[in-house]
Amino acid sequence: MTQTDPKLILITLLVELGVAAAVSTSLSRSKTFKDLLLMSHRSRRQTASLVAIICVPLTLGVWIRTIVPNFLAADLSFETTILLGILVGPIPAMVGGAVLSLPALLHHEFLALPVNLAVAAIAGMFGRFTDSEDVWSFSPMIDLSIYRWVTRNLRRPQLDRQILLLVLIAGMQFSTSMLARFHPKHFFELHSNVWWVELLICACAPVVVGIPLKIWNAVRVERKLEEQGRLLLEARLDALQRQINPHFLFNTLNSITSLVRSEPELAREMIVKLANILRVLLKEREAFVPFRDELAFTDDYLHIEVVRFGEKLKVVKEIADDTLDIVVPGMLLQPLIENSIKHGLEPRISGGTVTLRSKVTDDGMLLVEVEDDGVGMAPEHNDASPISGIVPPGTGIGVKNVRERMEVMYGDKARVEINSRPGRGTKVSLLMPILDAHAEAWGPIGGAGEAISHFVEDAVRAMTRS
DSSP states (O other), X not given: OOTTXXXXXXXXXXXXXXXXXXXXXXXXXXXXXXXXXXXXXXXXXXXXXXHHHHHHHHHHXXXXXXXXXXXXXXXXXXXXXXXXXXXXXXXXXXXXHHHHHHHHHHXXXXXXXXXXXXXXXXXXXXXXXXXXXXXXXXXXXXXXXXXXXXXXXXXXXXXXXXXXXXXXHHHHHHHHHHHHHHOTTTOOOOOOSSHHHHHHHHHHHHHHHHHHXXXXXXXXXXXXXXXXXXXXXXXXXXXXHHHHHHHHHXXXXXXXXXXXXXXXXXXXXXXXXXXXXXXXXXXXXXXXXXXXXXHHHHHHHHHHHHHHHGGGEEEEEEEOGGGTTSEEETXXXXXXXXXXXXXXXXXSTTOEEEEEEEEEOXXXXXXXXXXXXXXXXXXXXXXXXXXXXXXXXXXXXXHHHHHHHHHHHHGGGOEEXXXXXXXXXXXXXXXXXXXXXXXXXXOOOSHHHHHHHHHHHXXXXXXXXX
16 A cells, blocks of 8 residues: 555544544653643743653654654654644744654655744744634634634634634645645655545644644643642631631730739730740741741740749640651641630639640651640530531630641641540640641642542543533
8 A cells, every 4th residue: 555545544544643642641641741831931941841852752753654664643743843833932843843854854855844844933923923722722623613613703703713723734734745745755744636535634634733732731721720729728728827816916915914004024024925926927937837846936825824824824745856847737736725725724713734745656647735634625525526527616716727727738637636524624636647847838638639639630521521
């Protein structure tokens, strides 16, 4: 069979679709490729890297076509040059087109270089003067694209850039096919003397270009959804953080107010400690901080409370040394300590003790406990559920806020347990995974992250079906 045989051409067109899908899918699995492809602005080096990643496997395909008889579908240099043009611009596309033509030039197909340069220039100019959304939404479903264009123009005639791109690709394909017909020794491209086969060749080219765009656009949509999910979690976390600060400040100012007239020196000392606390709160705080920093922040608050309560309040710390450098959510302890003092010890005439404990459990989790020997709660208010559970009444905003922030950060991989007995006190236990010291400030690592992943997968699947 020759390359103009209709059967060979039809088989080649089908295989081309598979090759385009396989190469595009393989590239989309590379994080480096995705990062380069989806950048809004690239440096020259980044553009060169993107062109190289795309061109290397497809240049190999051109070389295979020149040495393997009748394996014509491996050569996607025409469609690849168009892709480069509309994605990265004319100059980088011309460089990529020149690289793609090298195996053909070695095979004495001397027209491959000028043709690739011309195609790159035309596609690059189209990509430069059209909206990127029009390029990304280009569909390989030609019949559907034409149907939508016809129905839209029946209501209000307008220029459709997607249809313009489709016609541009088909027109360039027809021109290169004619060139190959008259100069078969110096240029390769599928062509046929049968009109309907030539029509299929011209119709297949936009589909081969559209398949990578459809696959890579799915990656683009997924990346956008992940970014929006990240921003949503950041906003929720920021709202919870802002909820703590005014509440804490209000209670601390109440404590200072009670001492201004009776013990002004102590009030002055408390104001200094409050200033230290506010200095920390007003700084840009990471969502995760080393546990030693969280303890240092808590010391100023405890000093204020010890001054306020005097000998009625005692603080005991049982902190394991190997927990000090573990990162934990910021403002983790202060709301729980405030909750213990306000709801556990303050109602008790004789005061009591707040105990802070931390250790690494046998299964590699961080356990942090805040315990008081105050008035306690009724047994029905005990709670030993995952962090998504309901906060028992009477535990105040502190436990509720800590629970919600841990849900944002850890998903269902952490637990908040409340054990209390009337007249004996309350213990709040936080069990959480040990994160790397460089954990992202917003990063959900548990159920929240998995929920976003499932949402992204469903959205991409639905988009692909459409």
